[in-house]
Amino acid sequence: MSSVSSRVEAVRCPGQLSGTVLVNLMIIRRPHGREFRLRPCDETNAIIRHVVAVIRERTGIELLCLVAMSNYWHLCVSDPEGRICEFTRDCHSVIARAVNTAHGDFENLWSAEQTSHVICAEPSDVIAKIAYCMANPVEARLVAHGKNWPGVRAALPAKPRVVRRPENFFAVKKTVARGPRWRLSSFRDRLGTRTSPMKS
Secondary structure, eight states: OEETTTOGGGTOOTTTOOOOOOEEEEEEEOBGGGOSTTOOOHHHHHHHHHHHHHHHHHHTOEEEEEEEOSSOEEEEEEETTSOHHHHHHHHHHHHHHHHHHHHTOOSOSBOSSOOEEEEOOSHHHHHHHHHHHHTHHHHTTSOSSGGGOSSOEEETTOOOEEOOOOSSSSOOOSOOSOOOEEOBOOHHHHHTOOOOOOOO
């Protein structure tokens, strides 16, 4: 396993490299000053779920795990189309504007530090990173069990769910046939490996 800075060729940013290699990554980013800008509440949780669901559908990114803590968030994803740069750019941009609008803030939400992309070379690396992400609320001694975390926390094999568009920042259409699906990809199906069931 190596960081994206030492293996840029593996990320395949749009328009840079071609190929069909499936890249699995863990993504980490913190708010500016490590402030609690992502602290769990109904509004922030809805924003994160909606933005990730919409941009995941647009970019073809396959979501394996997502945990939003108060002062950082973790995602484990598969990138079959080489669009991880687009996915992270749009997620961070829209989440920042929506959260700022919701809480009346005007300063930068995210730290100026580069987003961390950790490449998972082996299936066992992916499983280890998912377990690490999901255990974060307990490791930080914020809750006794991960399921009690009030923020966004989900991992395979959770069933797909339709997420609703939050109000205020996002324009609400008069008629919506079906909202975007909050879909966690099946890592077992993608790699043909046996994994232990994980509960969100």
